[in-house]
Structure formats: C-alpha cells, structure tokens
Amino acid sequence: MTAAACACGGIAAQRPQTGATVLPDILIHLPTIHCATCIATAERTLGAEPGVLSARVNLSLKRALVTTDGTIGATELCTALERAGLPAHPLDTGRLATGPDAGARDLLLRIGVAGFAMMNVMLLSVAVWSGASDATRDLFHLISAAIAVPAIAYSARPFLAGAVRSLRAGRLGMDVPIALAILLATLMSAAEALSGAGGHAWFEAALSLTFFLLAGRYLDLSCRRAARSAAAELSALDVATATRIGAAGPEAVRSDALLPGDLIRVLPGQRLPADGEIVEGETDIDRAAMTGETLPVAAAPGDAVAAGETNLTGALVVRVTRAGQDTQLARLAALVATAETARSRHVSLADRAGGIYAPLVHVLSAAAFVAWWALSGDAWHALGIAIAVLIITCPCALGLAVPAVSVAASGRLFRRGLLVKSATALERLAEVDVVVFDKTGTLTTGTPAIADAPQGTDLRVALGLAEGSDHPAARALAAHARRAGESPAPVEHRREVPGQGVEGTWQGRRVRLGRASFTGGSDDGTSALWLAIDGQAPHRIRLAETLRDGASDAVAGLRAAGVRVMLLSGDGAGAVAEIAARLGIADARGGLLPADKVAALDSLAADGHRVLMVGDGLNDTAALAAAHASIAPHSGLDAARSAADIVLLGQDLSVVPEALALARLARRRMAQNLWLAAAYNVVAIPVALMGAATPLLAALAMSTSSITVSLNAVRLGR
Amino acid sequence: MNILVFLIPVSLFLGFLGLGAFMWSLRHAQYDDMEGARHRILSDRNDDHPAR
The missing domain is CATH 2.70.150.10 (Calcium-transporting ATPase, cytoplasmic transduction domain A)
Known part of the structure; x- marks a missing residue:
C-alpha cells in the first residue's frame, strides 16, 4: 500500500532559489524500478554524480528525491540513469500536489489512538463480562472511561465534524448515525461509570466502532490519493x-x-x-x-x-x-467542464445504501425509546435500549463494504496497467453497455506501416532515401525494407524537402520519395508514399495503419461480454471504414468534429445506454468527460488523461475487457458486502429492540461483520 | 485483588509504550515507502533512516 507515502518534506516543495545556499530538490520519475537491485543501482548512480548531496528512491511512488548543491541539473541526472539502464524522466515539481500529505497522517494517528484505547478498554471489559463485580467492576468502568473519553474526543472528530456539516446542509449523511451512536454510547456509559449503578458500559463498542470506521475511511483516502498522485505525476511529465x-x-x-x-x-x-x-x-x-x-x-x-x-x-x-x-487547445479543454454531467448525476452504491440506512436506524431507535418508555415507564432504561439499537446497527461493516472492494479492485487493475482516477469509476464502468473507441492513437498507434511496396532495386533506392528523413512514413518504410533484408542503395546529395519528401541522386539519376505532387504520382485519396526514379513511372507504396497491441482482442473480448462496440473518429471515412473492417466493428463513423462526438454520446445516453469512451486526443476530450465512464491511454494528451476516469499505463488494449469484467465483479462484490452487513443487522436489531443486547454481543457482531466484509473484498485482489 | 494496583498501571504503561512507538514510526517516515522497505532490507547498504 502506498499508505503514508509522500511525506518526504522536500518532494513537492520547490524551495525558492535565493543565491546558492537554498537549493531545489530534484524529483525524478523511474517508471521501471521494481527490486532491491534497481534501488541500489539508482541510488549508487545518482550518488556518484558530482554535485549530488543525497539521493533516495521511493519504490512505492517510483521516484527518486535528489538533493544537490546546485551544480547539476535534472537532465544530466536522467542521462546518467539511462546509461545505467534505468529509464528516467524529470518531474515538474510545480505541478505535483504541494506539501506532505497531512490528511493521511492525521487519519493514521487517529487510528493508532483509537486502536490503543480499544485494546486496553477491551481487556478491562473482558474482565467485567467474565464476572468481575461490585467495586472491581466500578473501578474497571472508571478506568475505561478515563481512557475512552479523551480517546474518542480525539479520534472520532472526523465523524463529529462530518455530522455537523451534513446537519447544517440539512441532510442525513452516514456520519449522523455514526456520530450519534458514538456520542450517545460514550456519554451514557460515562454516566453509568460515574453513578456506579451497575448498567452496561459501551466504551469498547464506541471505540471499536471508531476504529473500524476510521480504517474504512483511510482505505478510501489512500486509494484516491495513490491515483491522484500518479495522475499528477503523469501531467508533471509534460514539462512544457x-x-x-x-x-x-x-x-x-x-x-x-x-x-x-x-x-x-x-x-x-x-x-x-x-x-x-x-x-x-x-x-x-x-x-x-x-x-x-x-x-x-x-x-x-x-x-x-x-x-x-x-x-x-x-x-x-x-x-x-x-x-x-x-489557445485552441485550452478552449477545447474548457468544453470538458460543461460536458461533465453524467458523472455528477451518478449516485454511488455506498451513498444509496446510506440513504436507506440512516433514516431507518433513527426511526428504529426512536421507536424503541418511545415503546420502552411507554411500557416500562423508565426513561433511563428506554434510552439505554435506544442506544443499544444505534450501536448494534451502526454501519461498521457498511463503512468498510465499499472502500475495501475499491482498494482491492484498483490494486489489481493497477498491476494490470490501469490507473483508476475517480472514486466511483469502477461502479460506473460496471454499468456500461456500449463502448465507443476513437481510432487514431487509441485503436491504432498513429505510426503507419507499409501495406505494399516494390521489391529489389526499387526498394533499396527507397531505403536509401527514406533514411534521410524522420517522417513517420519514411521511418516505417526503412523498417520494412530492413525486415525484408535489403541494404540501402548509395544515394548521393540526399536532402529533405520539408512538407514534400526526400530527394537525391542515384547512379546519376534524380530520385525522389514523398508526396504524390512531389514525385509526379496521381493522388487517389488512399494513404500512400510515392517513389520516383527518373525515366520510370512513379511507384506507389501503400501505407496502412498499425493496430495497437491487443486492439482486436479488446474488441472481441468486449463483444463476448455482451457489449456493443462502436468507432467514432475525426479521420476520413475511408480510413475509418478500413480499420472498422479489420477489427470487425459494424458501427463506425468518420469525419466527426469534437462536438459531433459529444452529440453522438448524448443520443446514446438518451436511448438509455451507458457509454464507455476510450480515446486519447484533444478531439475526444469532451466526449471522455461526457461519457458514463472513460479510459485514456497515457500516450494521449494531458487534457485527455485528466478528463478520463481511468488511464491506461501500458500499450496493450486487451486489458479493457478485463477491466470491464473486474469492475462488474467488484460491483457485485460491493452489493454482496452491503447485503452481508445488512444480514448481521437483521439478526441483531430484534435482539436489541427486545432489550437483550449486551456490550459483548455488540462487540462480537461488530468485529465479525467487519472481518467478513473485509475478507470478502480481499478475495478480489488476487 | 490487591495485585490490580500493580497490574493495571503496568498494562496501561505497556499500552502507552505501543502507542508511543507507533507515533514515533509515523513521525520518522517509516510508512512512506512500504514497497521499498521490504526490498531494501536485503541490501548490504541498507539505510533505515529515510529522509523526512
């Protein structure tokens, strides 16, 4: 777990550079490190560079933090690391979240305090349950109170603050029943302990409730934080x-x-x-x-x-x-903000469960109070029973049910190369029934391949020319010729004419490779490169697009999962139809503007479909935001990555159907967990309503339900 | 039951010792790189004092 990571003080704080005394730390991203040797190599390499004062690798974050005396820059360090066989990129510290993560540390501390108090109070409580009586019991209750009251005042503060916030906003969130149960249980038990009247003390219940719920909240936070810091890292990689x-x-x-x-x-x-x-x-x-x-x-x-x-x-x-x-880029990115409607409409499973649960619990415990007061005439006893109902039904397992599954599923997806950025992305992904792909950069790699080329001498001449250019088509041709085992013909006076092609002299004849207009070929609309040798008719070298790895597996896998697959592209209709035919996608449209893509998604949504958009370009950005769920490859533009819920870190597209299957499984597991938690309540509530609940029973119900739910979630992680 | 006079302070002291150790480790960045720590322990140059 990336737990309390990111606390290295210098990580984000790019200190102001005043003179030579205060120096900025350099952060370097090391995407491939994974073992002890990698750590040692990286630290040794960095430490050996002149000007480096200290270097420390953080394997969870895949970063190195380097302190220098200012005489060496990030670029030199990266070159040194690459020489040592470790790919490295400088990170833009300004674009990473600032400051160590105080939130996670604060929560961990509260968990620690609640855990300490819970264990000590539990020891005393076990003695009481197993028969300590009279003065001994009163003493144990008093000691418990002395430990529990300050511990709860400190560690339950997030719930108390949350409850106050949601009451001010006029809502009944999950925090309200939690805070109420913790507060009432503590106050009532404190009163029992002080009066020595011999009633139940619920200190350990209040503390273990706080402890388990804090653990759930911490899981939730660490999951989102890991995704957020990785996403910030992706954008920090584009040092503009x-x-x-x-x-x-x-x-x-x-x-x-x-x-x-x-x-x-x-x-x-x-x-x-x-x-x-x-x-x-x-x-x-x-x-x-x-x-x-x-x-x-x-x-x-x-x-x-x-x-x-x-x-x-x-x-x-x-x-x-x-x-x-x-810029046009920034204005297109602004389209995104207006398109994010499907997201905000989504109500998460946990919120829905909480929405049913919170009012139900309040009504039940109020009813218990009124009924027992009317029947027995003893208000204090009736209050005790109402509190027992609140404690026994408290959503300990409910608080763990969803975050535990999210953590397990996101962790497994991360190992498969998918970074889940949004907390509800898995749930939304599970509901998807239509997948829309973009073509260029998503289904295809954007670098062309050679579909058909001349043989023999012509190919050797073409290779001789192609080597003089960095144009993707020329590079593809060069790779094709080398695979065919050809060596370049000796082309002299080679020069590149930007925007046109390459020309040179071969055996005294002028030779050219490039656009149709440059070489005298006839442009028929297909993507092609032309080779002209003086005295011969120009040869056409047809280009085809390269499919991304796993593209056809992805399409087949999605179709097998019962999902409709579509292709929406901004490219010409011919190119789109060709790719659609190669992948077997029936529903393909080309020549779309960014707004057309959003309109297409909107009309799908209007028909009741839930759409997953997979795209990488700026023209997809608005569509990525408008879709029910979205995935962007990390080779895409920053804007696309930040609009998407999930970022594909690897090259292979075949993880998309896997992600869909896992998301569906995770959602089933979440629902299962919520039902499990509810089942414990169904058994416990009647007992509590009858006034037969004891602190021992509450402790048993609470820990077994929390453990069942966590174990059920962990099953998903492997 | 007089033994309680010793036993309760002793158990509380041990509990606080545990809490103190946890707080120390939290403050000293022991949880910052859970992934790296389990690999570093194998290295001869293991340095268990991460920068804060």
Whole structure:
C-alpha cells in the first residue's frame, strides 16, 4: 500500500532559489524500478554524480528525491540513469500536489489512538463480562472511561465534524448515525461509570466502532490519493517549455509565459507550445491529437498552426498569435467542464445504501425509546435500549463494504496497467453497455506501416532515401525494407524537402520519395508514399495503419461480454471504414468534429445506454468527460488523461475487457458486502429492540461483520 | 485483588509504550515507502533512516 507515502518534506516543495545556499530538490520519475537491485543501482548512480548531496528512491511512488548543491541539473541526472539502464524522466515539481500529505497522517494517528484505547478498554471489559463485580467492576468502568473519553474526543472528530456539516446542509449523511451512536454510547456509559449503578458500559463498542470506521475511511483516502498522485505525476511529465527568440538570442521559457507576438523556434519532433503562424521554414505537421487525422499535412510560411500539434520534419520559426489559456487547445479543454454531467448525476452504491440506512436506524431507535418508555415507564432504561439499537446497527461493516472492494479492485487493475482516477469509476464502468473507441492513437498507434511496396532495386533506392528523413512514413518504410533484408542503395546529395519528401541522386539519376505532387504520382485519396526514379513511372507504396497491441482482442473480448462496440473518429471515412473492417466493428463513423462526438454520446445516453469512451486526443476530450465512464491511454494528451476516469499505463488494449469484467465483479462484490452487513443487522436489531443486547454481543457482531466484509473484498485482489 | 494496583498501571504503561512507538514510526517516515522497505532490507547498504 502506498499508505503514508509522500511525506518526504522536500518532494513537492520547490524551495525558492535565493543565491546558492537554498537549493531545489530534484524529483525524478523511474517508471521501471521494481527490486532491491534497481534501488541500489539508482541510488549508487545518482550518488556518484558530482554535485549530488543525497539521493533516495521511493519504490512505492517510483521516484527518486535528489538533493544537490546546485551544480547539476535534472537532465544530466536522467542521462546518467539511462546509461545505467534505468529509464528516467524529470518531474515538474510545480505541478505535483504541494506539501506532505497531512490528511493521511492525521487519519493514521487517529487510528493508532483509537486502536490503543480499544485494546486496553477491551481487556478491562473482558474482565467485567467474565464476572468481575461490585467495586472491581466500578473501578474497571472508571478506568475505561478515563481512557475512552479523551480517546474518542480525539479520534472520532472526523465523524463529529462530518455530522455537523451534513446537519447544517440539512441532510442525513452516514456520519449522523455514526456520530450519534458514538456520542450517545460514550456519554451514557460515562454516566453509568460515574453513578456506579451497575448498567452496561459501551466504551469498547464506541471505540471499536471508531476504529473500524476510521480504517474504512483511510482505505478510501489512500486509494484516491495513490491515483491522484500518479495522475499528477503523469501531467508533471509534460514539462512544457518553449524556445523563444528574444533580443539576446534563443532562451528557454515556460510555455505559459509566452505572449502573442513572440517568435518561437520549434524543432522537428517537438509539440507546438502555442497557436501561431509560421514565419520561416517548411514542414509536415501531425494533427492526430487535435483532429484524429492520421496523415501529416504540409505546412509552409503563412500557414496557421495550433498548440498540441507536433512538428515532424523541418525546423520552424513561429509567430505566436494566441498563448496560454487562449489557445485552441485550452478552449477545447474548457468544453470538458460543461460536458461533465453524467458523472455528477451518478449516485454511488455506498451513498444509496446510506440513504436507506440512516433514516431507518433513527426511526428504529426512536421507536424503541418511545415503546420502552411507554411500557416500562423508565426513561433511563428506554434510552439505554435506544442506544443499544444505534450501536448494534451502526454501519461498521457498511463503512468498510465499499472502500475495501475499491482498494482491492484498483490494486489489481493497477498491476494490470490501469490507473483508476475517480472514486466511483469502477461502479460506473460496471454499468456500461456500449463502448465507443476513437481510432487514431487509441485503436491504432498513429505510426503507419507499409501495406505494399516494390521489391529489389526499387526498394533499396527507397531505403536509401527514406533514411534521410524522420517522417513517420519514411521511418516505417526503412523498417520494412530492413525486415525484408535489403541494404540501402548509395544515394548521393540526399536532402529533405520539408512538407514534400526526400530527394537525391542515384547512379546519376534524380530520385525522389514523398508526396504524390512531389514525385509526379496521381493522388487517389488512399494513404500512400510515392517513389520516383527518373525515366520510370512513379511507384506507389501503400501505407496502412498499425493496430495497437491487443486492439482486436479488446474488441472481441468486449463483444463476448455482451457489449456493443462502436468507432467514432475525426479521420476520413475511408480510413475509418478500413480499420472498422479489420477489427470487425459494424458501427463506425468518420469525419466527426469534437462536438459531433459529444452529440453522438448524448443520443446514446438518451436511448438509455451507458457509454464507455476510450480515446486519447484533444478531439475526444469532451466526449471522455461526457461519457458514463472513460479510459485514456497515457500516450494521449494531458487534457485527455485528466478528463478520463481511468488511464491506461501500458500499450496493450486487451486489458479493457478485463477491466470491464473486474469492475462488474467488484460491483457485485460491493452489493454482496452491503447485503452481508445488512444480514448481521437483521439478526441483531430484534435482539436489541427486545432489550437483550449486551456490550459483548455488540462487540462480537461488530468485529465479525467487519472481518467478513473485509475478507470478502480481499478475495478480489488476487 | 490487591495485585490490580500493580497490574493495571503496568498494562496501561505497556499500552502507552505501543502507542508511543507507533507515533514515533509515523513521525520518522517509516510508512512512506512500504514497497521499498521490504526490498531494501536485503541490501548490504541498507539505510533505515529515510529522509523526512
């Protein structure tokens, strides 16, 4: 468990850099570490770098915290680690949650105090139950009170505060019956102990109630916290910087510090940090993340480019027109906020159970009080019975029933490479009956493959040319030719024409590889690359999209689970139909704008369907937020990851049907747990109503039901 | 029953000892990396004083 993790004081606190005395700690993400050797290697490598004062790896968080004397930067440390065989990325400390997690530590301390008091009071209570009488019993009650009253005043405070909050808001939450039971039991037992009248003392019941409920709350918190910190880490991995060409030459700045009118340099392979207009340079632009188009488009001076697009082939100078929150990317992300309606409408299983339970308990104990008062005429005795009803029915097991299952299921999903970000995501995922996939970047990897290419000499020439370019199609061609066992033909004077292709000379003839217009091919709308050798008709090299690993397994698995599978894409209809046919998806639509995707999801929801959206791009972001549940691969844009409930950490899509199956199982287990907890109450309530409840019975019912429920949840984790 | 005069303080003292140990370990970051601790114990260079 990542329990009280994250308490290393320096983790998030990027201390202000005043002079050389106060230095920022460097945080490094180590995604692959998993064993003692990894820890030792990482710490030794970091420690051997000059300028490193100390380095400590946290294996639960997969991070290293490095203290330096300021002469070494995160990039150098990462290079050193990669040389040692450990992939490493610097983390942007500013984007991680600030400060050590006080909440979890506070809860743990309260659990510790409640646990200590519970055990000591239980020892004294056992003596009372087994027959201690008269002065001994009164003494034991007094000692119990001396331990229990301060312990409860401290450790039950979260429930008391919660009850006050929900009463102020005019609601009856779970906290109200809990707080009432704890308070009344303590006060009444204290009165019994002081008066020495010989009634029941419920101190150990009040304490064990507090202890078990705090444990449930802690499980809930640690589950959400682990997901939150991992999600913050994902976004901290995108350190967004830009190269601004200032008066004093190029300088690196944060992209949110850019202003309209700034000139920025964007090198091949970089993502555009702001919207703008190309001033200098020609290139190919990959718009897949923004629009879902697979094939890069050519761009030249005067063309508009948008933040989030990737520059592929040529270096550019761009004049910024919109930056920061004004970019198209940021405005599209704002669509998300308005789309999050399905989520807020969802009422979790625990809340629904609490909604039935809380009023029922209050009515029952009030009825017990009134009936016993009327029958026996003894108000004090009637109050005792009403409190016994409250204590015996108290939702100890109910408080553990749902969080314990969530923790077990999220833990198992995490080991399979899925990060559950939202507390109710599992429940919503379990209800899904339609799965909508995005195409580019989700079902396909976004890098093309070669469907059919020439053989022999032509292929060797093409390889010679393709090696001169970083364009994804050229790289795919080079990989294809090498797999076919070809070696490159000697192409001279090779140069890349950004936005067009590569040209060179081979055996005195001009050869070109690239777009149809560049090579004299005829563009027929299929995705293709052309090879032109002077004196020959141009050859077409057909491109196909690469399916992501497990894509067909995922679709087949989902269909086997009785779920309808759909494909909604922003790419052209032809490309969408081809992928749909390869995967056997009957229902596929192409050419959709982001708003069209949301509309499609809304109409599905209007027909009563619960939709799971799986997508990665900015054009999917609004749809991810609008769907009943959503999954985004971690290769996607930050905006998509933060809109999704669940992030896919690995490459393989086949875990999606597994996640669905596990979510359904988890939901069944939660319902089962709630029924189990209710079953204990059904047995215990009549006993309490008849006035036959004793503290011993309450202690037995409470611990056995809590343990049953926890064990039932743990079964899910393996 | 006079033995209670000793036994009750003794049991309370032991209880407080346990609580104190728990609070010490919480304050000294012993629960910060549960995953790493079980691997580190095997290492010759085991350092059981995590930074706070």
